Amino acid sequence: MRELEHCPTGISGLDLVTSGGLPRGRNTLVTGGPGCGKTLLATEFLIRGAEMGEPGVFIAFEETTDELTTNAAGLGWDLDALVRDGLLVMDFVKVERDQIEQTGDYDLEALFVRIGFAIDRIGAKRVAIDTIEVLFSALGESGILRAELRRLFAWLKARGVTAVITAERGDGSLTRHGIEEYVSDCVIVLDHRVTDQLATRRLRVVKLRGAQHLSGELPFLIGPGGFSVVPVSAFELHHPAPAEVVSTGVDALDEMLDRGGWYRGSTTLISGTSGTGKSTLAAHFAAAACARGERCLFLAFEEGELQILRNMGSVGLDLGQWVESDNLRIRATRPTQAGLENHLTALYREVESFRPDVVVVDPITDFHAMGSSLDIKAMLMRMVDYLKQRQITAVFTSLISEREPEDPTISSLIDSWVHVRHVQKINERQRVLYVLKARGMGHSNQVRRFELTSSGIKLLEPETGVSVGAE
Amino acid sequence: MSDAEPESDDGIWHLRLYVAGETPRSVAALSNLKHVCEEHLAGRYTIEVIDLLEHPQLAQGEQIVAIPTLERRLPPPVRKIIGDLSNTERVLIGLDLRQEP
Incomplete structure (x- = not known):
């Protein structure tokens, strides 16, 4: 079998999970329920193609070109400009059942002519067809239509274009009309479901002939800038393990660690009940990184940027200077509707654009409220894997109930x-902190009182008589 | 093409048949169409055959998907019929020359 050439989609994360992109010169079926993002995936496939110098043709059965243009504008894309530059042709194919009377044998040659004409006009390398289901509802389920679709897919292949064809998900089958039978090269399933009042979008590559791909469901996000698929980046634990150590940002805490800080590329959790100073500790870590000249991405899910700057100013941390010098990027979003997956995708996107050395997520989640389902563990694992692979040193804060600070799920x-x-x-009420674990180095077992002073966190000398619950 | 269209009130039916090359199906469709017209519209119809292979831009412009497609351009409203026109009953219904039974 000949080596399969990939056509990079240019869609964030998707090329990683498909080991390089969609099969070039072949058809990819994108299937899913209503509102799952099929049209958007098809659109972005063409936009990214245009950016890479591959013109594209959008054959739209559902939305008019005006609607497509408006929707794309909402995500920051200018389809009109692409059309002007000869990088995109959009053709809205209007087929309405009540206007069409069938009087005998027919074929879809006119559709072929349309697509072919559009391809030739701009020398298109990519084609998106959205969505093929409309033909079934307009023309009716028939042997003719099936034969013609089969011919269409073969014809697209013969034209050498890389095509994305969308279809509706069926009950117990990949597509409502079983089109997946005709598209044997690659099938991507999109899913948008709500569990525990938390909407999550997931993507799964079902079939990718001749190439490796990641199986399992991967979360994705649709936001400004388009699609983001978050890959499980590590198949195995092959993370680099640098011996270099970076400061925790608090001298006395560094001293509690035998190596004098966290390993670069490691992941640290700062857990605690509310108001104990988790964010402040994390901010110290961020400030120390910036002071070293590194870049820090600070994802805040509870406070806005200005509030963080003000509050940290009150403990002597001037984070504003680092924001100005572009060493620090604070991204504050409301977590209310966002699940852990959204945190993950947001993180992924920001990391790709800002390329930080350290990342703070404050807080990563309220584990207690969300429970410790496998879902959450899998998601957290992805986040950790992803950061490790990039040797990014991470600090997550987490609200954990007073009673059970040690959750083996998280700990591992x-x-x-x-x-x-x-x-x-x-x-x-006094604040205390202690190190529960520090992989690869010894650490102090002391429980240390600390204070939030106007010049930062100050650890007090250990004293006897402080009692802490089960440790 | 469009400037040569007859006025709608002269009672002339303006029919357009879209084909893609001279295939047995398109030949059959034209022959079926002529037969129906002679029978029901004798002396008051024109047939224009458009080969989309020669005018590919019309496929998009006129929203044609299937071949053959017969379009009743006049009298209004525009109606479209697809297929080789072998089912005369459906052709008459499609052209609104006969009510749906």
Whole structure:
């Protein structure tokens, strides 16, 4: 069998999960329910192609070219410009059942002529057809239509274009009309479902003949800039393991670690109850990275950027200077409707564009509220894998209930763990922190009181008599 | 082509048959069409045959998908019929020369 050539889609993450792109010169079927993002995937496939100098033809059965243009504009794409530049031809094919009377044998040669004419006009390398189902509803299920679709797919292949064809998901089958039988090279299934009031989008590559691909469902996000598929980046644990150490941002905490900080590329969890100083600890880490001249991506899910800058200013951290110098990028979003997957995709996208050395996610999730389902673990694993592969040192904060700070699910994924909590004294609440684990290095087992002062976190000398719950 | 169209009120039916090359099916369609017209519209029809291989831009412009497609351009409203026109009953219904039974 001849080596399959790939056609990079240019869609964030999709090329990774398909080991390089869609099969070049062949057809890819994209199937899914309504609103799952099929049209968008097809659109972005052409837009990215145009960016790479591969003109494309969009054959639209469902939406008019005006509608497509408007929808694309909502994501920041200018289809009109592509049309002007000869990189895109859009053809809205209007087929309405009530206008068509069938009087005998027919074929779809006129459709072929249309597509062929459009391809020739701009020398198209890519074709998107969205969605083929309309033909079934307009012309009716028939042997003729099936034979013609089979011929269409073969014809597209013969034309040497890389095509994306969308179809509706069927009950118990990949497509409602079993079109997957005719497209043998690549099938991508999109899914948009709501579980626990949390909408998640997932993508699965079902069939990719002649090439490796990642199986399993991968989360994806549709947002400004288009699609983002988050790949499971690590098949095996082949992460680089640098011996270099970076500061936690708090001198006294560095001293509690035998190597004087976290390993570069490691993942640290700062857990604790609310108001204990998790974010402040994380901010110290961020500031220290910036002071070293590195870049830090700070994903905030609870506070806005200005609020973070103000609050950290009150403990003597001038993060604003690092934002100005472009060492620090704060991205604040509301987590209310976003699940862990959205955090993951947002992170993925920001990392790709900002290329940070360190990442802070504050907080990664409220594990207690979300439970510790396999889903969450898988997602967290992806996040950790992804960052590790890029040797990005990460600090996640997490709200964890007072009673059970040690969740084995989370523990197995992260390298280091600091827990912060309040200790109730007779007339004050004190903050304490301790290192639960630090892979690959020894660490102090002390429980240290600390204070948030106007010049940062200050660890107090260890004292006896501080009692902490089960450790 | 379009400037040569007759006025709608002169009672002339303007029919257009879209084909793609001279295939047995398109030949059959034209012959079937002529037969129907002679029978029901004798003396008040024109047939224009458009070969999309020669005018590919018309496929998009006139929203043609299937071949053969017969278009009743006049009298309005525009109606489209697809197929080789071998089912005379459906042709008459499609052209609105006979009511749906």
